[in-house]
Amino acid sequence: MDGKRASVREGTNMKILIQGGRVIEPASGFDAVADVAVAAGRVVAIGQVPADFVPNRVVPSSGCVVAPGLVDLAVRLREPGHEHEGMLASELSAAVAGGVTSVVCPPDTDPVLDEPGLVEMLRMRAEKLHQARVFPLGALTRGLQGEVLTEMVQLTEAGCVGFSQADVPLANTQVLQRAMQYASTFGYTVWLRPQELHLGRGVAASGALATRMGLAGVPVAAETIALHAIFELMKATGARVHLCRLSSAAGVELVRQARREGLPLTCDVSVHSLHLTENDIGFFDSRARLNPPLRQQRDRDALRAALADGTIDVLVSDHTPVAADAKALPFAEAEPGATSLELLLSLALKWGQDSGVALLRTLDVLTGAPARLLGGHPGAAQSGAGRLVPGGVADLVVFDPAAEWVVQPQALRSQGRHTPFEGYALPGRVRCTLVAGHVAHESAPS
Helix, strand or coil: CHHHHHHHHHHHHCEEEEEEEEEEECCCCEEEEEEEEEECCEEEEECCCCCCCCCCEEEECCCCEEEECEEECCECCCCCCCCCCCCHHHHHHHHHHCCEEEEEECCCCCCCCCCHHHHHHHHHHHHHHCCCEEEECEECEHHHCCCCECCHHHHHHHCCCCEECCCCCCCCHHHHHHHHHHHHHHCCEEEECCCCCCCCCCCEECCHHHHHHCCCEECCHHHHHHHHHHHHHHHHHCCEEEECCCCCHHHHHHHHHHHHCCCCEEEEEEHHHHHCCHHHHCCCCHHHCCCCCCCCHHHHHHHHHHHHHCCCCEEECCECCCCHHHHCCCHHHCCCCECCHHHHHHHHHHHHHHHCCCHHHHHHCCCHHHHHHHCCCHHHHHHCCCCCCCCCECCEEEEEEEEEEECCHHHCCCCCCCCCCCCCEEEEEEEEEEECCEEEEECCCC
């Protein structure tokens, strides 16, 4: 480990010139071919490089895009407690291989992230790896059991950027109201998966397909009922809410209405819901056993349009590595989740190409937008996540948008090997990822 720390210190002190790339900084709208000079972990200049800047290393980037490192708001790192499905080292290595330099992890580890000491230990272990930055979400209730609120102030001081029940719905609306009141008092954001407890217990989207396959269905009402309750509680408490993984056209319409009413909310969608439908379950393919379940084409189309017009703010990987034996079960018994960190950038580019969305907007849903959502937290603000500006922290990605690659699970860095996108040919290959000015990942040009 000492050697690794020494190499990182050396890398941070290096002067790097990223030469001739198309620099895109979505938050400011900057888009031009320019050189980027990096020294002491920060961006020295973009465009006009100082005459006395002598780089130790030049990264030729002609034909490539240079952008802020991606910010992924939904990444299960599987540590502590689920090391057989993933570990910090493997999953953060997967992050930087995909150009992701900042990740937000939910609190459903084992033990649950409901105490400051557990949060501090996770952050410390992540920092020692010198890969992507980790921003934990604290549990909204102790043990995610929905009964007793956690000490949010202490968890925030330990480094939590918000509070969540992960995928565990809160059955007691009174507890949720108290949690939102508490969060509102201190200006914290509550991250909620809109899912009604009893209606959300199925394994596939309700409809003709689920009926034919004999699978227990999850109706759209499971999402919309939860959304109605959340919005009413927002009005009563003034709490700021981030909605995690919207999945239906009806949900999109409710979010639009809530925005018109001025409610302080943001929301995200997963790469799976953005690209796939219930038909991708195929012949009970457990790789498509996901949470929320894949819905109909009209839902997918509504989600794609909502991400394009800004109704949905952020695109997330919803990275959930699952062990092989947990997927090698009948569809209804298989553990939900898929590996997707290394696919996030390419699937965003594919959505942008298919939908006619400008590259600036495509990258904003991966960089500027999630960074703005985290901006109220001191740790995230100090990291400069999602920005590429002179004087800012040098977290950036260089990728070739024209390079195509085929998704082969065994070639992924993640410990999880299951993805419904196996065999897909996708655009965009990461050439280099910098975190705080050191090269965290690099691949040879094809």
